[in-house]
Amino acid sequence: MKTFDNFHVIDHPLIKHKLTLMREHSTGHKIFRELVNEISTLIAFELTRDLSVSTVDIKTPLKETTGSVVSGNEIVIVPILRAGLGMVDGIIRLIPNARVGYVGMERNEETHQPVHYYFKVPSEAERCHFIIVDPMLATGGTAIATTDSLKDYGATDIKFMCLIAAPEGVEAFCTSHPDVEVYAAALDDHLDENKYIIPGLGDAGDRLFGTK
DSSP: OOOOTTEEEOOOHHHHHHHHHHHOTTOOHHHHHHHHHHHHHHHHHHHTTTOOOEEEEEEOSSOEEEEEEOOOTTEEEEEEETTTHHHHHHHHTTOTTOEEOEEEEEEOTTTOOEEEEEEEOOSOGGGOEEEEEOSEESSSHHHHHHHHHHHHHTOOOEEEEOSEEOHHHHHHHHHHOTTSEEEESEEOSEEOTTSOEESSOSOHHHHHHTOO
């Protein structure tokens, strides 16, 4: 696969461990949901490394000093419904003041193209730092369409975060949006004939919500 400067796999022992547990077919939806949140927290730690901070004066029990704070209010987490919802709490743990937008994108099972049915994000998009979240970057279609919608709305600062990516999706997304940084827990082998990631972990939405 061609390499892209805006694609990053977060190589960490804890992420690899938790991802292995997630992939296991016998893992139930309760544990699966917890693992999704835990991995999301670990990826978000790296994704937010370049957040801007403000300096404040504080007083410790011993003396006055200065510290750094992140407001978080301009950060908007945008889960792609429905599976992206499973990643939100893991990021909120790190950034309690972050806001949450919602984008409804689903894949047509015949054409494998995204169908856009819902879009709700905070106003003044040009002032916000958007983090799009979806467990899987498969064909890249829904991620590209969601990013297109945010840019049309006025967003200029966007990152995309997933758990597992396929080479086909990475190439499609990074080619379409070279200005958007992509963070993933793993890069898998390929897509099968049904456009599922191999080896992957199955349908993330069904496993999160116990619907299959």
